Amino acid sequence: MLRNIGYLLIIVIFAAIPLPVCGDEPVLIQRMEIMGVSAFKIPAARNAMLTKFPSPIPWKKRPDFNESLLRNDMKRIGNLYKSKGYFSVQADYSASIKEGRAYITITVNEGSPFTTENIAIEFAAEENAALRENLFKEIVITTGTHFSVEPYERSKARLEAYCANHGYSRARVSGRVIADLLRHTADVRYLLDQGPLQYIGNINIAGNNVVSERFIRPELAFSEGSLFSRARLGESRRALYSLGLFRSVRFVQSEENDGAIIPVDVVVEEADKRxxxxxxxxxxxxxxxxxxxxxxxxxxxxxxxxxxxxxxxxxxxxxxxxxxxxYFISRRNTLSATLGVNRQKVADYTNERIAAQARTQSQLRPDLSAFASYILEINRPAGVPPAVIEALKESDGGKFYVISGFAAQTTFATARENENVPSGMTHSLYMETSSYLFGAGLDYIKGILESRAWEPAFWGTTLAARVKFGLIEPSHLTREIPVFKRFFAGGSYSVRGYGYQEIGPRDEQGNLLGGRYLLEAGLELRLPLFHNAGLALFVDMGDVYLSRFDFGFARARYGTGVGIRYATPLGPLGADVAVPFEYGVPLELKNYKIYVTIGHVY
Structure with missing residues (x-):
């Protein structure tokens, strides 16, 4: 009896297991194409879809065909077009299935883009004509242009930000777009609920156990009785962090008088002083x-x-x-004094130096800085080849050279974001002089002009360029510039394809002499690969001139190659392969050089 019951249970269990049905095999997408797209690039429409396109690689597995997902993709394509003002767009597909393979054609009827005809700002409460006038300046949409959701939403965020920075921290902005399907026009309306006008109340400093309050308050960009501004809070936070004295900075806000007064507690956590x-x-x-x-x-x-x-x-x-x-004399200035000893390998010799410097640096504008300094150095070049000593006269091995004079530099730097791609430029001019009038044993005038720029190019790439020009001229009783003050070129941060400081005039025995004039330039195309990795294609040019500037394309040194950059938590990792070449001479690939760097350069 029990045995019969056991057999019965086994039969029931096996009967419950579904058997594979040949007709339920998934249909695979063999081919899928999009027709009628002209307002966008095809990849933009493909990226809006969740249905995967088949790979052009023959042996790669084809994606499954899911008709429900594909129908929803038609809505996603429509939403993509509507975000750019194509409100009458229609997207549909046709699919034919043969032997388990789907052949799909997507057809897009774009229609005409809608034009922004009117822009209005409406107030939920009392009208404010002055505020309205300023708010219109924040709107990035203009009438007569094609409507697009991105500037519409960006304008809404800018309106809220303006209000929050001008006393209306509670302000909320909503909006709507009224589309006329017959005239293909769009009216944009923003509704502002600004809330009460708010002022800063009492400011309390907390958490500062060692740092005096008198060093904290001057960093605050707001004061008691001033209009509340979210931007000034952020500016104050950055200023406090820049002191390097705090691990964290918080602004705790409360409200009084129905929200018209906002007391602020500045709560800091001090960092280690050592x-x-x-x-x-x-x-x-x-x-x-x-x-x-x-x-x-x-x-x-x-x-x-x-x-x-x-x-x-x-x-x-x-x-x-x-x-x-x-804050030396004013908040824009910083005073520093440095005393140091240095030993540096330069070309075929070593320079030993004791140096002292007093410098004042000023941030004249957000994009303009300058410094001026007094320098005092004692230099002793060692291991200078006898032939170099003879050629340069002044560069006697073992001789001490006293430098006493002034240096100054002005730097103009800008940086900006364009569609999340950084761009900007930096220009700097450095001048240095040493004179017997200040007790120096070496008289000269030195100048270095350098410019760098980087701009977005195409397909997410960035084009970077640099140029550098330097000169140094003896003066008074100095007949020749010592070898340790002369210019050299070549290497991973100069002209790739050559060894470190390998470019420069040489004597008859091949010893490097350096030069009074320097010219370097470079062009680099940076391509993002994946995650934190990138590829760089570059060409460098440079030359050093013995006693006068005599540039010529035929005599300059060139290098070209490819590099890989990867940002790691421990620092950047880079590798360049470069080949040197000369103007009009074919590349010799066997002369390549490899440059590897791990971590930051200090």
Whole structure:
């Protein structure tokens, strides 16, 4: 009896298991194409769809055909067009299925784009003519142009931001678009509920156990009784962080008098006043790089910093002590003093230096900065080849050279975002002079002009360019510029394809002499690959001139190649392969050079 019951259960279980049906095999998409698209590029329409397109690679698996998903994709294509003002768009598809394969044709009837005819701002409460006039300046839509959702939404965000920065932190902006299907026009209307006009109330500082309140309040871009501004809160937060004294900065806001008054608590968490930074890296030219820095913040109970730094690499060793005073004379200025010893490999010799510098730096405008400094150096070139000593006269090996004079630099820098692609430019002019009038044993005038620019190009790429010109001329009783002050070129940060400081005039024995004039230029096309990786195609040019500037394309040195960049949590990783060449001479690929860098350059 029990045995019969067991057999019966087994039969029931197996009967419940569904058997495969040949007719239920999935249909695969063999071909899918989009027709009638002219307002967009085909990839934009494809990216709006969830249905996958078949790969052109024959052996790659075809995607499944899901007709319900494809019907919804027609709506997604329609929404894409409507976001650009094509409100009468129609998207449909036809599919034929043969032997388990689907052949799909998507047809888009775009229609005509709608034109923005009227723009209006309406107030939920009392009208404010002055506010309305200023708000219209924030709208990026213009009448007579094709309507698009992106500038419509961006205008809405700008309206709210303007209100929040001018006393209306509660302001909310809604909007609607009225489309005339017959005339193909669109009316844009924004509705503003601005709320009460708000002012800053009492400002309380909290969390500062060591740092005096008198150093915190001047960083605040708002004051008691001023109109509330969200932008000024952000500006104040950045200013406090820039002091380096705080780990966190928070603004706690409350409301009084029905929201018309906003008291603000500035709550800070102080950072450690003694900080140690360490770093390491590697480069083909400088080999192992090591860096250690000790900072004493809030030195002598003020906005002062004492710094001790030590750096080492295969081409340089440096140790220095620096003192920095913020807000020297005015809030735009910083005063610093540095004393250091340095040993650096330059071409075929080594220069040993003791240097002191006093500098004042000023941020004249957000995009313009300048510094001026007094410099005092004692230099001793060692290991200079006898032939170089003879050629340059002044560069006696083992001789001490005293430099005393002034240096100044002006830098103009801009940076901006264009569709999430960074662009900008930097121009700098550096001037340096040493004179017997200041007790120097070496008289010269030196100048370096450098410009860099980077702009978005095509397909998400960025085009970067740079040019650098330098000169140094002896003056008074100095007959020749010593080798340690002369220009050299070549290497991973100069002209790739050549060794470190390999470019420059040479004597009859092949020893590098350096030059009084320098010219470098470069062009680089940067292509994003995936995640944090990128590819770079580049060409560099440069030359060094012994005693006078005599540029010629035929005599300049060139290098071209390809590089890979990858940003890691520990620092950038890069590798370049470059081939040197000369004007009018075919490339010799066997002369390639490889440059590898890991970590930051200190």
């Amino acid at each position: 900080q140690v930074r360490m770093g390491a890296g590697y480069g083909t030219e400088d080999n192992l790089r090591l860096f250690t820095e000790w900072n004493r913040l809030y030195f002598l109970d003020g906005l002062r910093t004492l710094k001790i730094a030590v750096q080492y690499s295969g081409i340089m060793a440096d140790a220095s002590v620096s003192f920095l005073q913020r």
